[in-house]
Amino acid sequence: MNSKILGKNQLTKFIDEFIGEYRVFAPVKKGKIIGFDEIASGKETCLDFQNTKQPPKSVFFPQTEVLFEYKKGEKGLEKAGSGDRDKILLGMRPCDARALVIFDRFFSSGEHEDLPYLQKRERTAVVGLACNHPLNTCFCTSLGGSPFGSEGMDLKLVDLGDEYLVEILTNKGEKLVEDIKWLRDAEESDLNRARDLAEDAENAMKPKISTDGLCDKLDGMFDDPVWEGIHQKCIGCGVCSFLCPTCWCFDVLDEDTGTGVKRVRIWDTCQFPLFTKQGSGFNPRPSGKERMRQRIMHKFNYYPKDFGEFGCVGCGRCVRECPVNLDIREVIRAVMSV
Amino acid sequence: MEDLGKTMQDVARRLLEEGKVDLIVGYEKGTTPIRSTPCFIREAGDVQKLIWDPTCEANLTKYLLDRDERIGVVAKGCDSRSIVVCLAEGQIDRDRVTIIGVPCQGVINRKKIEAELDKQEVVEATVNDEEIKVRGEGFEKVLPTTNYLCDSCLSCRHRNPVIYDFLVGEKVPEVEDANDFAEVEELESRSSEDRWDYFTEELGSCIRCYACRNVCPMCYCKECFVDETMPQWFGKTDDLSDTMIFHIVRAYHLAGRCVDCGACSRACPMEINLRALRKKAEKIVKERFDYEAGTDVEEAPVLGTFKQDDSQEYIIK
Numbered sequence: 036m037n038s039k040i041l042g043k044n045q046l047t048k049f050i051d052e053f054i055g056e057y058r059v060f061a062p063v064k065k066g067k068i069i070g071f072d073e074i075a076s077g078k079e080t081c082l083d084f085q086n087t088k089q090p091p092k093s094v095f096f097p098q099t100e101v102l103f104e105y106k107k108g109e110k111g112l113e114k115a116g117s118g119d120r121d122k123i124l125l126g127m128r129p130c131d132a133r134a135l136v137i138f139d140r141f142f143s144s145g146e147h148e149d150l151p152y153l154q155k156r157e158r159t160a161v162v163g164l165a166c167n168h169p170l171n172t173c174f175c176t177s178l179g180g181s182p183f184g185s186e187g188m189d190l191k192l193v194d195l196g197d198e199y200l201v202e203i204l205t206n207k208g209e210k211l212v213e214d215i216k217w218l219r220d221a222e223e224s225d226l227n228r229a230r231d232l233a234e235d236a237e238n239a240m241k242p243k244i245s246t247d248g249l250c251d252k253l254d255g256m257f258d259d260p261v262w263e264g265i266h267q268k269c270i271g272c273g274v275c276s277f278l279c280p281t282c283w284c285f286d287v288l289d290e291d292t293g294t295g296v297k298r299v300r301i302w303d304t305c306q307f308p309l310f311t312k313q314g315s316g317f318n319p320r321p322s323g324k325e326r327m328r329q330r331i332m333h334k335f336n337y338y339p340k341d342f343g344e345f346g347c348v349g350c351g352r353c354v355r356e357c358p359v360n361l362d363i364r365e366v367i368r369a370v371m372s373v
Numbered sequence: 374m375e376d377l378g379k380t381m382q383d384v385a386r387r388l389l390e391e392g393k394v395d396l397i398v399g400y401e402k403g404t405t406p407i408r409s410t411p412c413f414i415r416e417a418g419d420v421q422k423l424i425w426d427p428t429c430e431a432n433l434t435k436y437l438l439d440r441d442e443r444i445g446v447v448a449k450g451c452d453s454r455s456i457v458v459c460l461a462e463g464q465i466d467r468d469r470v471t472i473i474g475v476p477c478q479g480v481i482n483r484k485k486i487e488a489e490l491d492k493q494e495v496v497e498a499t500v501n502d503e504e505i506k507v508r509g510e511g512f513e514k515v516l517p518t519t520n521y522l523c524d525s526c527l528s529c530r531h532r533n534p535v536i537y538d539f540l541v542g543e544k545v546p547e548v549e550d551a552n553d554f555a556e557v558e559e560l561e562s563r564s565s566e567d568r569w570d571y572f573t574e575e576l577g578s579c580i581r582c583y584a585c586r587n588v589c590p591m592c593y594c595k596e597c598f599v600d601e602t603m604p605q606w607f608g609k610t611d612d613l614s615d616t617m618i619f620h621i622v623r624a625y626h627l628a629g630r631c632v633d634c635g636a637c638s639r640a641c642p643m644e645i646n647l648r649a650l651r652k653k654a655e656k657i658v659k660e661r662f663d664y665e666a667g668t669d670v671e672e673a674p675v676l677g678t679f680k681q682d683d684s685q686e687y688i689i690k
Contacts, residue, residue: 358640360410
């Protein structure tokens with residue numbers, strides 16, 4: 036599939052081609068923070084960012100999601116969200132797009148597919164944005180990713196300066212651009228330029244953290260004293276999980292609506308004591324030690340054992356935002372050095 | 374100028390060597406520029422990790438709660454006030470705690486620096502009370518520290534520890550005329566609709582991560598009201614009504630107890646102005662009861678006492 040060239044001054048026009056037919060989600064600047072939101076016009080989009088504060092996982096897995104609802108006196112359930120328009124998620128960084136693949140495996144595994152997630156995923160096209168300037172807190176390359184990676188995307192934009200290279204990666208992506216006749220075909224020189232930028236971006240990253248054998252190593256470390264030290268400063272909040280593109284844990288609640296009941300799922304995290312507290316009052320993960328161990332084990336041992344890859348993409352959000360600077364890269368190093 | 378970090382290390386070493394404490398809780402250099410991180414030292418040989426500079430933002434009082442060890446803790450002015458509140462509320466055993474007080478001229482809010490530098494990422498920084506030298510790809514800047522302090526620090530009137538066993542360095546002059554209610558007064562001057570809009574906007578971005586609650590030394594409840602399930606008092610979603618009730622009730626719970634250390638505002642990943650609600654509660658307590666939390670070791674908690682001449686105006690008739 037040929038790549039295309041999109042002038043930066045045509046970006047608004049490009050996005051506006053989709054608005055109406057699709058619901059479009061893109062990075063927008065809200066006050067001090069850049070985050071994904073639904074846009075009504077291409078001009079709201081801000082692609083001049085390093086990475087968004089939060090990953091756009093909520094487009095597929097909202098923090099609060101009504102699964103179904105019923106009303107008193109009426110028969111049957113009202114299921115949410117089936118009549119929605121298709122979506123486009125534009126401006127997603129390679130780490131976050133790769134995280135979607137990690138989500139996909141989980142939400143489609145086992146006996147029961149997770150339809151609320153999978154339906155949204157199926158009906159959303161992902162337009163990624165390669166990362167020319169990875170941050171110092173980024174470590175995607177240590178975990179098998181790359182600042183110019185394409186996993187999880189249908190189209191990928193590469194910032195070439197005055198224009199974007201539009202790489203077409205899937206049929207879904209092809210379908211998006213096939214009718215936009217005014218896009219110029221990319222030339223060899225554009226592709227070379229993108230390749231150079233990809234190389235520069237990889238080279239600009241900090242040296243990789245060694246993760247060779249990390250999964251196997253953790254097999255024997257459940258009772259290792261290393262966890263005693265690691266969790267000490269953790270305050271047990273949900274910043275790392277709620278900003279994490281690969282954390283999917285949730286809780287399910289029934290809420291009284293006044294006229295009936297709605298079943299809601301909300302984000303939850305293994306860092307909260309309530310996450311494993313049982314009805315009897317017993318909690319198998321009574322302290323921060325067990326909860327921190329769970330987070331690390333899940334990403335670097337349980338997930339790879341189930342699906343063959345680490346469950347962390349190295350986006351660095353938890354590194355940047357942890358209130359006490361509990362740096363997951365240091366945790367990996369500590370585990371590796373045991 | 375005296376290297377306070379060094380002095381702090383000496384005190385810590387002595388405490389550990391003499392067996393007066395089992396653990397020192399202080400600050401060490403963080404893993405990213407302009408950051409420190411809480412550090413836990415059990416061996417005298419490790420005290421050289423300890424640092425003191427304006428990146429030492431965490432309120433370490435949090436780490437004194439629910440522990441059996443004898444702890445030596447580094448405390449700034451505000452942190453020492455939160456220790457006083459926890460002592461008055463019976464949460465800390467004074468005999469188990471050795472307070473290494475340190476006069477403070479304010480801690481840095483690195484988000485202010487990030488905002489100023491926009492997309493220029495700091496790769497290296499050196500920090501002191503006067504200036505912050507930052508360097509990144511293609512830039513080098515010297516920023517005056519006072520321009521990037523936390524809001525709580527900018528109007529702080531208790532820079533010196535109110536309680537300590539050791540004082541590291543000389544006391545710094547207090548800024549007696551600082552108006553720490555300036556923002557509250559500005560909000561009070563607005564219409565209630567304006568204020569509603571303001572807090573709707575601010576609290577609308579809350580992601581219920583509870584970083585604000587979990588860094589707060591005053592939030593020591595074994596089970597927070599939002600976590601109770603039998604019965605469940607409050608909704609747990611990120612809908613505005615649920616997030617707002619959490620923040621409002623939390624502000625109520627902190628009335629007469631919050632020492633404005635600013636830890637919650639710094640911890641909030643969404644950069645919500647959490648300070649405004651708390652300062653309003655603090656202002657009411659100050660006006661009605663002439664009480665400032667954590668400033669007097671002898672004084673009982675304001676909402677735990679009753680005086681004949683207490684202001685009665687809050688009672689709904």
